[in-house]
Amino acid sequence: MTTTPPSPAAVPAAPPTRRVCVVGAGYVGLTAAACLAHLGHRVRCVEADPSRLAVLRTGGVPIHEPGLAELVSQGLAGGRLSFASEVAPGLDGAEVVLLCVGTPPQPSGEPDLSSLARAARQVARAATRDLVLVVKSTVPPGSCEALELVCADEAPPGVRLRVASSPEFLRESRAVEDFLAPDRVVVGAEDDEVVELVAGLYPPASPVVRCDRRGAELVKYAANTFLAVKVSFANEVARLCDALGTDAATVLAGVGADHRVGPAFLRPGPGYGGSCLPKDVAGFIALGGSLGAPTPLATAAQDQNEMARTGVATRLELALGSLAGRRVAVLGLAFKAGTDDTRDAPGLHLVELLEGVGAEVSTYDPLAAPVRGAGRRASTAAEALVGADAVVVTTPAEEFASLDPRGAAAVMEGAVAFDAAGVLDLASWTAAGFTVYGIGRGAPLGFHPVVWPPLQWTNVGATVPAG
Ligand SMILES: NC(=O)c1ccc[n+]([C@@H]2O[C@H](COP(=O)([O-])OP(=O)(O)OC[C@H]3O[C@@H](n4cnc5c(N)ncnc54)[C@H](O)[C@@H]3O)[C@@H](O)[C@H]2O)c1
Incomplete structure (x- = not known):
């Protein structure tokens, strides 16, 4: 080549x-x-x-x-x-x-x-x-x-x-x-x-x-699998950040600033979706299987992505106590901001999970056409929020970033905001009375308090036993 x-x-x-x-x-x-x-x-x-x-x-x-x-x-x-x-x-x-x-x-x-x-x-x-x-x-x-x-x-x-x-x-x-x-x-x-x-x-x-032709065909699969690995790696780091109480966006910016790594696709979120990445990672793994050439890295990216996708519903359940009968507004049905494409979108996957456990879901997306069977479609974000116990943002659409938290508080029943896209302004949403959950933003749910030897040693300082 x-x-x-x-x-x-x-x-x-x-x-x-x-x-x-x-x-x-x-x-x-x-x-x-x-x-x-x-x-x-x-x-x-x-x-x-x-x-x-x-x-x-x-x-x-x-x-x-x-x-x-x-x-x-x-x-x-x-x-x-x-x-x-x-x-x-x-x-x-x-x-x-x-x-x-x-x-x-x-x-x-x-x-x-x-x-x-x-x-x-x-x-x-x-x-x-x-x-x-x-x-x-x-x-x-x-x-x-x-x-x-x-x-x-x-x-x-x-x-x-x-x-x-x-x-x-x-x-x-x-x-x-x-x-x-x-x-x-x-x-x-x-x-x-x-x-x-x-x-x-x-x-x-x-x-x-x-x-040659085989090489060209493989470039595409390998490129998309690499991007998927980056997304899954970002979500893995985000999980550590939640446990440590530190901010994944900042940590990943520090990682991506190295020109050998690059900042693209190092963003925590509800998992990758769309018509290409999930399909091409699966294709890459299937290719390895058929050739007898194992692809454990791609499999790990896929597993991590599944955890990222289901993790939003799991953590929302922890935040609300239970999902059955709760009203949830899901903002973002396309697989990313700026497109109308809903194929294999994390937002749609979330709606399915929530409805599967008896939640009542209202949805809104600035570009995507309504998807049959995926919640009650609202024509504006504000309309989707009316009566909701919680709001989940799944894509970093500009319209979601500029949502007015006071307006949201006035029409919602509950005060839980799950920002899976990392776009809500934590300070203003908290000031409006919301508990804001995110991915890699230092979990208010607190996964586990950190018990990590170096921190213990730091904390005990001079009392570290000699020898
Ligand atoms: N969507 C992306 O971002 C993207 C990026 C890179 C590569 N790809 C790859 O490119 C391919 C196409 O993706 P897409 O998103 O454009 O798909 P798409 O489903 O949006 O478009 C495919 C179109 O082909 C038409 N079609 C199918 N058979 C036909 C035929 N015999 N005669 C005429 N029209 C026919 C379908 O009606 C459809 O409109 C896929 O292999 C995909 O993996 C997609």
Whole structure:
């Protein structure tokens, strides 16, 4: 694997614009399609879901991503972006096809690749010229090689389909920004011509990491597993901080200030969620299992995350005495602030746990659409708080950070605030009469008083027995 720094020799300043087909108009596909059109390519984006397609065809955008609606409408207006419901008309002379369909987890931890295989078959059957298929979906190593065999079986005689891996690393809520200014672009392909074609699709100054296909596929799994390990490590430190009565945010800032560590993802909270981290950690573990290469670190991150997720409900129960019949307002249903995506979100998981033990739950989220069966949905945070015995904040949305504690106290029945996101101002909420619980903020519940030899020695000072 080699890293090529952006240089005029490695990545041409103005690579040729291409005719591109993007299959799947979700967070990854729609972002890629709109950004590639913005970069000058002619893009046809295929979306199988009729309701998503209907929104796109009327100039709307079915997901929340800052800057995406503007790029989509510019692309449509400039004639560089269009949408199709099926692959065959979607190919429309394309020389490269990006596969961006979902690869959701199965109970075994392995991803379900059936949508991807279906999409590749559709492309192969409809191909009328040689094509390069680029897998942007997250897939286990070996998938691109397998897809190439599937394509060879399905393609018309004389048509050659080569499959490359170029996993996507965008963050939801910053998808456009990340696509247009990536930390790196990873391209896995066996031949130079394909690498050049795929790398040339991206913004010209992008640093390119070139590898073989298995390596490229593994980069994505390994990167997400590493991020999950960081989150779980932060929660492990937070647990120690609760027991010690010290502040995890400060401790972790001290840890992350070391450039070898970095501050990102070192934030205590209710566990990681979303459509990627839990799925990709499970996929990484399943991969290790199938290869006979154990992955105990990833398993520990997963276990720690489960503790973080259930820990909020457990500690809330301690704070309230019992959860049955208690009214709890859960603020934050998306998996993080700034997105509408509720897939595998800690907030939703919490609602399920609370309702499972008989609590009455009201919910609010600034961006996420209502989720069927997940509590009583309020249209404002203030409305969710009315009559609640406790409020739990699960994401660091700005709106939650600026909640007025006096207003909250006036409408709530109880005075318990559980700040799992670390955004509430402890002093003003306490002044408004709340007992504020958090993660790694020095637990008011007090897990255990510290009985730790060095502190004992310090406390007894000169009375430490000699010898
Ligand atoms: N969401 C992220 O932040 C993110 C980031 C990096 C990588 N990924 C990976 O990218 C992949 C896609 O993720 P996503 O979040 O965009 O998924 P998504 O579910 O939001 O979008 C997938 C879209 O593909 C469409 N689709 C499925 N089969 C199709 C077909 N045959 N023809 C046309 N459309 C089809 C679906 O209707 C859906 O709209 C996954 O493998 C995911 O792990 C996601």
